[in-house]
Amino acid sequence: MxxxxxxxxxxxxxxxxxxxxxxxxxxxxxxxLSKNRKIFYFIFSIIILIAGLLVIVLKEMLGYT
CATH class of the missing domain: 1.20.5 (Single alpha-helices involved in coiled-coils or other helix-helix interfaces)
Known part of the structure; x- marks a missing residue:
């Protein structure tokens, strides 16, 4: 056991x-891809944008203001 x-x-x-x-x-x-600075900034901004949109959607779905 x-x-x-x-x-x-x-x-x-x-x-x-x-x-x-x-x-x-x-x-x-x-x-x-992050070895190239332009691509790194683009990918980083896309990740931040997706995270921000996810937070906004979850706040609206859960009724937080």
Missing amino acids: NIFWENIWKFPKFIISVFIGFFLTAAYPFFQ
């Missing part, structure tokens, strides 16, 4: 490492 609980306690670490690996793998092309 101890082996079962040891495996259960290892599972959150595994999930976190899988998510970090996924996001790093998905973001790798953007890291390569």
Whole structure:
């Protein structure tokens, strides 16, 4: 039974490492594009724009003013 609980306690670490690996793998092309400053500023501004729009949409959906 101890082996079962040891495996259960290892599972959150595994999930976190899988998510970090996924996001790093998905973001790798953007890291390569960020070597060019013009493209970096464009991508950064797009990310900020998307995040801002997401905040506005969520505020409207949830009724916060």
